[in-house]
Amino acid sequence: MSPITHHWFDSTHITYGVVTAGYATPAFQLEASAFKGREPDEHRWGIETPRLDSWSVRGTWTPSPFWAVQVSHGRLKEPEAQHPGEDENRSTASVQYARGGLATTFAYSLKDRVPGEKLSAFLAEANYELTPRHAVFGRLENVANDELFPTTTIRCMIGSFA
Numbered sequence: 001m002s003p004i005t006h007h008w009f010d011s012t013h014i015t016y017g018v019v020t021a022g023y024a025t026p027a028f029q030l031e032a033s034a035f036k037g038r039e040p041d042e043h044r045w046g047i048e049t050p051r052l053d054s055w056s057v058r059g060t061w062t063p064s065p066f067w068a069v070q071v072s073h074g075r076l077k078e079p080e081a082q083h084p085g086e087d088e089n090r091s092t093a094s095v096q097y098a099r100g101g102l103a104t105t106f107a108y109s110l111k112d113r114v115p116g117e118k119l120s121a122f123l124a125e126a127n128y129e130l131t132p133r134h135a136v137f138g139r140l141e142n143v144a145n146d147e148l149f150p151t152t153t154i155r156c157m158i159g160s161f162a
Helices: none
Strands: 018-024 028-035 054-064 067-076 087-099 102-114 118-131 134-143 153-161
Touching: none
Parallel strands: none
Antiparallel strands: 018 028, 028 054, 054 067, 067 087, 087 102, 102 118, 118 134, 134 153
16 A cells, blocks of 8 residues: 655656666665656546656665665656646655565655645654565554645554465
8 A cells, every 4th residue: 555645755656758867886876857747637648748847866875785765856847736836846855774574664755835835744664574475564654735634644554464
């Protein structure tokens, strides 16, 4: 199940036309992209003309095979149809750890509408494999959202799967 915070952490779900360049070493990676920032219309099967009106940069540090740290920032040109004339700056930071059946992620994002409010999101999740077929997981999210809900949403999910 995708986290409710995914709208804060991704740039766009579907975009036509992306140009990306990057540089990588064994421990560091730097990427930059230009793309169309607006979500497509509801006719998603119709290919739209690409416009490179938005951009993003991301830096990733992997100090060991078990740790990954990333920060990113992007400027999106009118990404939401419900907010015409409103651009967004999105900044994210995350830390991931995975070793011996345990995988964790801690992430924070700030969606800064221009003009408009600043809305933040926090995600913490963990997964532990008990056996190759059984695992337990948990997720905690805190979202400042004014699109689907009038106030902050906190969602906690704990479970297991086989």
